[in-house]
Amino acid sequence: MSFQQATQDGLCLQYPDPLPHSAEVSLETAVTTLMRAIQMSENRPFHYRYIDKPAEGTMAMLFLDPRARFPNDGIRWQEPDTVRLIPAGGGRELEVSESRFGFVPGSQDQNAWRLRRRYRLVKGGHPSLVLVHYTRGPPAPISPGVANLPVRVYPLRTVNEPPTIVIGDKAGQKFYPPGTPGPGMQPPPPPSAVNAPGGPTIPGGPPGMGNMAFNHPGATAAMVNQQNAAMEQLERRREREREKERAAARERAGSTSGRPQHINDDGSDDETDQISTRTLALTRYKRNHEFMNDVFRQAAFGDKNRPPQPSPYSIFNKEDLERKTAQLQADIELLKQKTAERQKGRGLPDVSMEGQALTA
Template sequence: MSVSSQHEGLCLRYPEPLGPQANVSYEAAVSMLMRAIQLAQHTPFVWGYIDKPQEGHIYLIFMTQQLPFPPDGIRYQDQEQKIIMPAGPGRELEVMEVKFGFVPNSSDTTAWRVRRRYRMHKGGHPQLVLIHYGRGQPMPIMPNLNQPVRNYPLRPINEPALFVMGEKIGQKVYPNQHSGPAERPGPPGMGMSFGGIGNQQAMLAQQNNNLEALERRSQRDRSGSMNARAPPPARIEDDDSADESDMMSTRTLALTRYKRNHELMNEVFMYAAFSRKKEFPPPKSPYSVFDIANVEARVAKMTAEIDELRSKAEARREARSNADGAVGDDPGDVSMEVSGTTEEVPT
C-alpha cells in the first residue's frame, strides 16, 4: 500500500455491511465494539474508503497508531470534542464528536452532518473504532470552507484483505482465496446491524442474534474450507514478521511480546516459588544475643558497688550528725557589756 493512498483515507474496514441507524446509544456502541473483538478474530478486514457517507451510515474500522483518522469527504465547521465515560466494570468508552459538517460543492445547503467515533478506552480493543454519521442542528455554510477535503477521483484499491487480530494476525487474503464471509457479501439481515428504530432492548436483542448467526456461519465456512484443502502451515511464533510489523502498531506488538514472555517466565518461577513449602526454624529469642553468666557477673559487681556507695553515704551522714551535736553542746558566752560594765543577763 502506497503512502499516498494512506493519506487519501484508505483504511481497514469490516467487510460486512452494517445496517443504517438514525441514532446509536452508548450501550449499543459498547455492545458492538465488544462483539467486534470476537468477529475480528476470524474475519479479515478489507481496504476501502469512507467517502461522503449518508445519514445513518455506520462503519467499523481498524486503526493503527501510525495513521491519522481517515478523511471522509465531509468538511466540518466545528472542533472535534472528546469525552470518556464509564461503560461497566473495568470498561471506559471514548466518544469523539464533531458537528456542523457538509459535503463541499454538493446539494448540502446547510452544515447539518454530525460524526461520532466510538472506541473502548479501557476494557476492550482500542484500535477497533465504530463510526456513525447522523443529523444535528444545521448551520449556514461558510463560503471560504466550501472546498473539497480530498482529491478526486480516488485511487483504485488493489490491496488484499488482512487479518487484524487472532491467530492469523498479519496474514493477507487474496481475492482468489476462499476464506469465509470476507470474500462475499452476507445475506440480508446478517452482520452487525442494529435493526430498525424502536425499543432499545429489542434492538440489542436483534443485534446479538445477528452477531451470533454471523459467528456460526463463520465457523461453518472455516470448517468447510479446512476440509476442502490441505491444512494451513503451522503458526509462526516469532512476532517479528515483516507483515505484522508493518500493519500492527508498536504498542500492540510490545503488548503481545510482553504477554508471551510473561507466560514463559511464569511457568519457570511459579514452580520454583510454590513447588514445595520450605521449613523455616523457629525464631530465636530476643535475649539469645546475651551471655547469662556475663550478665549475672555484671549485676553482682554493680550491686557491690551500690552497697559500697550506700555505706560511704551512711558514714558521711553519721559524721555530719556527730559534728552538729558537738557544736550544739557549747553554751557560749551569754554575758553582755553595757556602758563598759559587765552585767548579768537576767534569766
C-alpha cells in the first residue's frame, strides 16, 4: 500500500481540528476563514486524511495543489463543476467551484441532492488553501446505470504519514510522535486541548475558527527545558561515576588519608538511569534540528552567487567630466579677459594676484 496509491484514492492534507457544521457559508465568512487559515497554518501541521461520504453541513480546510483535481470524497457527481470568480475587496479574488447533483452509490439516497462548494483565494491569499463545504442542493434523479457503482475501493488504505507544516518558514517540516526516531519535534496538543472551554480564540473570527488561532509558542520552549533537565541529570550521573572511580583508585593506591570518601548514593537521582544512549542522541538531534534547518535552507535557497559590487566611481563618466572641465576652464579665461578689458578701459591698475608671491 504505497503512499502514492493512497493519494490517488483521495488522501489529502487537512487542518487537524474539525470545523463546525453549517447549512450555509457566506462569501464573507469564506474569505475571512481563508485569510485566518494562512496565519494558523504556519504553526499547526496538517494531517493526511480521507474525505469519505461527508454528511450535510460538513466543512473542512484542505491544502491542495491548485493544478490537481479535487480528491475523491466517496460521492458521485452527475454534473461537471462550475467555477466563478468573485471580487472580494482589498485586491482579493475568490474562486467558487460548485458541484451539484451528488449521491453516495449503494446508500439510502433516493435522489442526487448533495451539493459541494469549494472556496479558494486566487488573489490576495494562498491559492493552495481550500475551504470545502457540503450542503443540500436541489434534488435530481439518480441515473440507474451508476446508482450502485462505487466511486472508490473499500476499505481505504492506511498510510502512517506524519503531520506536516504546509505554509511559512517551516513548510515541509514533519512532526513525528514522541519516542520515534523521526527528524521532527513533538506534535502540538490534541484537538481536545485546543477546543477546551476557555481556550484561546481570535476575537472577531468566523464561527468555528477560534480553535485555529491556537499557536504553540511555548511548546518548543517546554521541549528544550525538558531536554536540558535530562542532560543535566545525565551529567550529574557521570560526575558521580567519576567520583567513584577516583575513590576506588585512591583505595587501590593505599592512600594514607583514611578511608575512602563516602559517596552519597541515596538513590535520589535514580530517574536518570532510564536515559538511554539512543534517547540522548535523539534529544540532541531534536534540540539542534531547527538551527540546522535554517542553515540548510540558506545553503540551498540563499543568495550564493551575488553579482560583483559596482565601483563607487561607476556613476561618473570620465569623458563628460573632461568635457565639463574644459568648458569651465574656457569660461574662466573668458571672464578674466573681460575683467582685464574693463579695468584697462577705466584706467585701473591690474590687481591680479597671479605671479605674485606672499611676503612675510
